[in-house]
Amino acid sequence: MERRLKDALASKLMLIATVLSSLTVFFIALALFQKGSFILTTRPLSHLFSSSWQPSKSQFGFYPFIIGTLWVTGLAMVLAIPVSLLCAIYLAEYASKSVRDILKPLVDLLSGIPSVVYGVWGVLVIVPIIRDYVAPAVGATTTGYSILAGGVLLAIMVFPIVISVSEEVFRSVPYEVQEASFALGATRWQTVKHVVIRKGLPGIIAAVILGFSRAFGETMAVLMVVGNVARAPSTVFDPGYTLPALIANSYGEMMSIPLYDSALLLAAFILLLVVFSFNVAARIILMRIERRMR
Amino acid sequence: MDKRKLEEAFFKALMLASTLIVLGSLLAVIVAVVVRSAPALSLSMLTQTPKGGYYLGKEGGILNAIAGSLYLVGGATVLAFAISLPVALYLEEYAGRSRFAAYARLFLDVSWGVPSIVYGVFGFTIMLYLGLKASLIGGLVTVALFEIPIMVRVMDEVLRMVPLELREASYALGSTRLETAINVMVKQALPGILTALLLAFGRGIGDAASVLFTAGYSDYIPTSFSDPAATLPLAVLFQLGTPFPEVQMRAYASAAVLMIIVLSLSMGSRFLSRRLTRYVVR
Amino acid sequence: MKEAVEPIINTEGLNVFYGEQHVLKDVTVGIPEKRITAIIGPSGCGKSTFLKSLNRLIELTDGVKVSGKIYFHGLDVFDGKIDVMYIRKKMGFLAQKPCPLPMSIYDNVTYGPRIHGLDDKKELAGIVESCLQSASLWDEVKDRLKTPASRLSVGQQQRLCLARALAVAPEVLLCDEPTSALDPISAQRIEELLINLKKNYTVVIVTHVLRQAMRLADHVVFLYLGKLIEHGSAEKVFRNPENTVTQAYVKGVFS
Numbered sequence: 001m002e003r004r005l006k007d008a009l010a011s012k013l014m015l016i017a018t019v020l021s022s023l024t025v026f027f028i029a030l031a032l033f034q035k036g037s038f039i040l041t042t043r044p045l046s047h048l049f050s051s052s053w054q055p056s057k058s059q060f061g062f063y064p065f066i067i068g069t070l071w072v073t074g075l076a077m078v079l080a081i082p083v084s085l086l087c088a089i090y091l092a093e094y095a096s097k098s099v100r101d102i103l104k105p106l107v108d109l110l111s112g113i114p115s116v117v118y119g120v121w122g123v124l125v126i127v128p129i130i131r132d133y134v135a136p137a138v139g140a141t142t143t144g145y146s147i148l149a150g151g152v153l154l155a156i157m158v159f160p161i162v163i164s165v166s167e168e169v170f171r172s173v174p175y176e177v178q179e180a181s182f183a184l185g186a187t188r189w190q191t192v193k194h195v196v197i198r199k200g201l202p203g204i205i206a207a208v209i210l211g212f213s214r215a216f217g218e219t220m221a222v223l224m225v226v227g228n229v230a231r232a233p234s235t236v237f238d239p240g241y242t243l244p245a246l247i248a249n250s251y252g253e254m255m256s257i258p259l260y261d262s263a264l265l266l267a268a269f270i271l272l273l274v275v276f277s278f279n280v281a282a283r284i285i286l287m288r289i290e291r292r293m294r
Numbered sequence: 295m296d297k298r299k300l301e302e303a304f305f306k307a308l309m310l311a312s313t314l315i316v317l318g319s320l321l322a323v324i325v326a327v328v329v330r331s332a333p334a335l336s337l338s339m340l341t342q343t344p345k346g347g348y349y350l351g352k353e354g355g356i357l358n359a360i361a362g363s364l365y366l367v368g369g370a371t372v373l374a375f376a377i378s379l380p381v382a383l384y385l386e387e388y389a390g391r392s393r394f395a396a397y398a399r400l401f402l403d404v405s406w407g408v409p410s411i412v413y414g415v416f417g418f419t420i421m422l423y424l425g426l427k428a429s430l431i432g433g434l435v436t437v438a439l440f441e442i443p444i445m446v447r448v449m450d451e452v453l454r455m456v457p458l459e460l461r462e463a464s465y466a467l468g469s470t471r472l473e474t475a476i477n478v479m480v481k482q483a484l485p486g487i488l489t490a491l492l493l494a495f496g497r498g499i500g501d502a503a504s505v506l507f508t509a510g511y512s513d514y515i516p517t518s519f520s521d522p523a524a525t526l527p528l529a530v531l532f533q534l535g536t537p538f539p540e541v542q543m544r545a546y547a548s549a550a551v552l553m554i555i556v557l558s559l560s561m562g563s564r565f566l567s568r569r570l571t572r573y574v575v576r
Numbered sequence: 577m578k579e580a581v582e583p584i585i586n587t588e589g590l591n592v593f594y595g596e597q598h599v600l601k602d603v604t605v606g607i608p609e610k611r612i613t614a615i616i617g618p619s620g621c622g623k624s625t626f627l628k629s630l631n632r633l634i635e636l637t638d639g640v641k642v643s644g645k646i647y648f649h650g651l652d653v654f655d656g657k658i659d660v661m662y663i664r665k666k667m668g669f670l671a672q673k674p675c676p677l678p679m680s681i682y683d684n685v686t687y688g689p690r691i692h693g694l695d696d697k698k699e700l701a702g703i704v705e706s707c708l709q710s711a712s713l714w715d716e717v718k719d720r721l722k723t724p725a726s727r728l729s730v731g732q733q734q735r736l737c738l739a740r741a742l743a744v745a746p747e748v749l750l751c752d753e754p755t756s757a758l759d760p761i762s763a764q765r766i767e768e769l770l771i772n773l774k775k776n777y778t779v780v781i782v783t784h785v786l787r788q789a790m791r792l793a794d795h796v797v798f799l800y801l802g803k804l805i806e807h808g809s810a811e812k813v814f815r816n817p818e819n820t821v822t823q824a825y826v827k828g829v830f831s
Contacts, residue, residue: 007470014384086312145500183669185661217409
């Protein structure tokens, strides 16, 4: 009997732990919104979307940061998607098992590198390259701390997640359909183009969404190379400022200026909302694909 | 006929180029960081805390950050493990295929994708509310929150691979679910569980945004939970921001130390899991 | 009964290995032209492997090694100068599980011609109609050619796969247990189609159902444990097998 009691008690405790940990996201959202919404009561939404960010003068226009985040993330995705998909196709369809067994862990290693290390590397390598080679090549001048630097760094950070999810999606395309294509005399690329990619499209979309979400929320690496200037950029060589970088940088001044903390918490809440929605959408797509496999 | 071969060759070239770009970036990052930081990497760097004038270029080292990170993330990983293992067991053994489990897994997966800065801000907000100052315990709890989704996810997958027959054998002998969970599943999945721990630790130690607001920073090694604690990622950040080149070099060195720790953990855990799997029942 | 016909395909010393496993052992046999040849034998004896070796589909699987020779119209199939895709074009393949490509019915049939470079719309439309007619599917789908092929019933899907295989104008039809996933009525339709098709195509059908072989085959190849035991006209193999193993199998002692 005592064993049954232990079992029942344990299972109740575990259930509570499970419920609490699954709902943590919601608790976080609640806390952020609670404090962050305060600023909404004192400022109209139009103000919050304005381009003037001067907290000391009580001006909280988020526009430059929203635009900056979109620029950097967008550039990162434009750079990362083709490279990642091609690499994933290679790993899934062309590489032999032994090659794949070596390359896949290496790609995963990219996702383990801490973002501050990427930031340091960006400062050491990417920024000077942009300043001294890329910009002059197109006739622009820049300190190197730019949207481009942020975009390139983010693209590299996004590679592993897009590659690994896409690769799994491609591998899960049933062999019989590919075999049917080969039996008709198609080349491997034709089979990939017409059958594998077509069948894997929802999965690719999910992988891209996950990658975008990761890039959107990345803080440190971007902070270190993007220039942190609160003005909407007009070219990729201009510096920018992203929402996560703003939150991180304003840590010191947050408490001393009224409404500043509320503004930042609102920003954090928006960040959470965007990332949450994208991730849920991507996961649901992937779950549907998995279910169709069974 | 030729056109097809050409198309195939063209895309094959593109694919190889892409793969090279990806692998090349990995190489570039590792090599550049190690090479550029080599001059500043010395034994004294690793074994001393910053002395007076450290930030102006004088003596000292990053022991404060190394120790701080180890304490903080070590503690966080232990705390996260204490919560994640029961959750993973519950999901696998008790909840299985239910709708509840599907939702729980969905939300946990999504929590994994939440940027660490959000955890940092959340942790800070709670600490303010409770009147706590930036400290070891604040950072510890925040990083633990950050690590839980990672750990649960990996452990969940590992537990799922425990063969059904093994579990059935345990139940057939009259075990309760708890007993099966502890005696059979955990033992069988031990290598994977270890991997989950190392993976989460690696993520936690490399993350800056979750400790930025919550752990504070200090030139000293923390001696109690309420002391502020320096961490390696923040050491990199702060040292990089100074105008002194010697200090900046130390930032690179800190980054190299951090990177080496994380990469060794990553490769070590892979190696470990492969070796330990030999003893596991198939 | 029927005069001896020239083989259109000849294998010589065909050996196939899956890694260490020796699946096909030194198979030397000829497949007669414009007849139905049934490859029979118990499950797992290398029948499908043999079939997939003919159009070199087998080498797409990881770890497979093929040695020996296969001649098609006297040409060595493994000759580097011959494009493997040309071989596959000449040998249509019908798999066990109906496998529509993820596209519309129309696109499924035109897939083959299109990948080989045909893009004349009129010609393609003509091919679609004639192949679907030959597969006895035209009347059922002519009004919904652009709908997804996945919406067809299993029996219809298999006929679609047949039409798709015919669209590239092959000379040979390789069928790997084409009716085993179908209901009896659909199976019967496929069998009727195959009998019809042998007027213009060489049909090679793998089957583990003896009765099906008896119904369809003009020529029989009996494989057991990867080895060629006996081959010859259906008359001979079924009525008067020479080999004792064949005798046992044909009498239904083991299958």
